[in-house]
Amino acid sequence: MSGRRTGSRTTHAVPADGTEEQAVELAVVARQAGVRVTLVRRYVEFGLFEPCPGTNQPPLFDPRCASRLAKAERLRRDLGLNYAGAVLACELLDRIRELEDQTRREPDRSARCGSTGAER
């Protein structure tokens, strides 16, 4: 784990349900992901994420896009994927995550699904 956390620092906690976080411009996504703007554009072309609805001049993005982009890019670089493959991997990971959340919320139901889980 990173050494940055060693020693104590005070950090303000933000409720992470996204409600109070504001949409950001492409350049901000790039900065927060540590990458160039052209890379963000490329991922938008490949459909990793879209501008928030109704934003065009300039297009605005969900602030969580930076972390999503970084994940796609790590997978692309580390596993030798192409852009489409990295986007697909992210989408599949999202789906796994949703299913896991669902399992946590409804343990009984997931137990029943488990027996027929092979269908999917």
Next chain:
Amino acid sequence: MAVEYKDYYEVLGVPQDASQDEIRRAYRKLAREYHPDLNRESDAEERFKELGEAYEVLSDPDKRERYDQLGAQWRAQERAPDGRNFEDFFGRQDFGGDVRVEFGDADFSEFFERVFGDGAAAQRSGPLRGLDREAVLDLSLEEALAGGRRRLSFEDGGSVDANIPAGVREGQRIRLAGQGGAGRDGGPSGDLYLRVRLKPHPTFRRRGEDLDLDLPIAPWEASLGATVPVPTLTGAARVRVPAGSSSGRRLRLRGRGLPKPGGGHGDLHAIVRITVPKQLSEQERDLFEKLAEVSEFDPRESRA
């Protein structure tokens, strides 16, 4: 011994005479298995880093040759009685310049840097934000309701002070910006997400945002009605027990539950539990006997 020898062949699970093709295949397979974005086991990241380091060496014919030589000497040295150490064989490699190249989320091992020198890692593809992490935050109901500063400790010995917002809910995620994995090549750090898990409470049972609580009531209080103290998460309150309350009756204290997602609070339900004295005084016994004589109440009437 200053630095521990690393068996890169073992890390990749290939024999010493493995072809470049085999090495590449083994690395790719294991990298998919242990990539920290794909594998959330706590040791995956460490394992992935090792894989990258092993692959960096074994996939480069020059480095591999040097590494193989080292292995032979290392074994010879282990037999040598004079206790010469690592530096006697390789000295301190100095490649000039103080550039430190990172692979993955951290530096290569000290072993790698001793053998190949700082800055010998070739995999460099530009800055990138680090991994987001997630941890479970166990809170009592009181802590969740009140919020406040909380120091969190991590397995690696690090710690962080987090301000927990008042009224966090089960399953809610709290983001600590910049407290995730370190970025690569100077990229920003990822975020740390704390997923709230509410601990079972000795007094209150949670049903969504509502809370249940057993309220012991004397038989005469239940019959005649009474106003009795009741604990809540935010301190003591009083609740009116209407005359003629049987066990199981739910007395609602509106808004004394947990915060709801859309605002407002759930309710606290005090559930009447009629409780009798274990031992009766003489006078109590007299009175109960008198009551038994005169009462026409049959609690089992409806079953007949």
